[in-house]
Amino acid sequence: MAALLTKEQLENFALQGLSYADDHVSDPFNIRDVAERLGISYSYFYHNFVNYMGEPFWHYVKRHRLELGAGLLRHSGYNIGEISEYCGYATTAAFSKAFKLHFKESPKDFRRIIILPNENRTLQITKTITAAIGNDAFQELFNYDRCEKLRMPDSILYYSFISRGQDPIAEMIARMNTYHNLFKKMQTLYDLPQSRIITGTLDAVPVTNYEKLSMFAGLLIPTSAISAHIQLQKNHSYLATKRIAGGNYLKLPVPMDFATAGMPMYNFISMNCKEGVFKMSGNHFFISLDGPTYSEIFIPLLKKHY
Template sequence: MSKSANPTKQQLEQLALQGLSFADDHVSDVFSIKDVSDRLGISYSYFYHSFADYMGEPFWHYVKRHRLELSAGLLRHSGHSIGVIADLCGYATTAAFSKAFKQHFKESPKEFRRIAELPNEKRTIHIIETITTVAGTDIFGNFFQYDRGDKVHLPDSMLYYSLLSRGQNPIGEMIAKMNQYYSIFSKILGQVEVPQAKVITGTLDSVPVTDYEKISIFAGVSIPLTAIAAHHHMDNTFPYLMKKRIPGGHFLRLPVPMDFATAGIPMYNFINQNCKEGNFKMSGNHFFMSLNGTQSCEIYIPLLRKHY
């Protein structure tokens, strides 16, 4: 995108979201703002101001916050050591990570791991429950049983996605837009015709660590990296979609006969409870829902090998 004297709101949004996408897909990598602006084909200054104007925070502030929030999610639900989490979230040393973490969360990583209920947890869950509660919600918990799941191996994949929400009410926006985007991505899925490709939804962030108003929820098509022709098709036909690498590996798959919105809270409670009880630990933050229709989905939770 070339520089414009008077960029439109849509241009600012696209630049900011591409920057956000790059930062999310390179959480463990070393990069600079200039690397991102060069990737987008615009000047450092133009990208810097475009991101800050649209997102409401400077790019590097977002990068640091995002990495630390993802690290907090790993401390909560993964079985990784603090040193491994530091590396996964882009810190050269455990000491540097611990210092940055304590500055941001006012607790050391070790202390944070002992917290029974996170500061944002009760508020975020209450907001989501208020928006998604329907008659009979309580009975859906019966479907979220560990022994109903099966363990599967997924290949490394690339996600081509759009953000459904970016603002004050992410869950409300997701509910309003999902049917439209599910239809769009289902048609794309039909075009690529690749086994194990899926229409999925999830969040780029760590719930409930990230403030509710800053959560970014996506919908898109996940395609195994080995499907070269499909990736050429996606890059040539849908260059405007954002991209995110999804690591393959061992996953717990849990089919649930309900829509994506209703499944959200019981899914989180299921993950939280089983991690606390030691039934499994997650290998990363990349859990997601595979959408099989308007009233059916499958939950995929990445597992550490020893819990497979």
């Protein structure tokens, strides 16, 4: 089989596995489930994933779940038992044991850390961006009082990984225009006025090491658009999918491109979560691309903060 496949096809198998793991983070599954979904053998999928990702599939699944759990400890109002369940662990004790082995801190102690090691880098990049444009301007724009609270419907995200590893943000910026044009054409072709072209990461910022971040661009479509989903699944099966739960969101409009808004967005989320202004219901915050110099940030909120 390997001799008949291109490098891009081999990469797609690995990335589809990564996508499956993310979309089933709370669910029990095994490697054979993923291999069967892709229509390839267990052995072929296992070795292909290691070759492309640099780590075994189940090692990635465990790391991804624990990093998402760490992100929820950081930004959500859930208790440790609720986070354990969200991350696919049968018991709080099992989650706590795995978490301490991975992070060298218990979930309870991790929650008390003021600034994470990876966060220093994120905050430094933020300072560089704000210094170039003007810190006062950013403080005025990234202000909770400018936010709008709204309800979002259950949706499905059809997406492509546009960068991963080494310098994912720089690569994402370089490739975004191509993917934005692709999804813009799909909006027109399938008549999707309620859809949004969005970008973000599957990972937990700033828990995940910068060089391991997986950045995406995609089309977010309400699940109620049934005919569109049938067409997309038929004609664009190469795209990864992710279920995005509806609910309460905070929307912050900013007059800047997605790349400029990205780091200050994280700083805005981190600061307000630490101060208890709001707490998140999940790690799936994202930026909606509404124009070359206009973006909208969407942050999932716990119901009691709505």
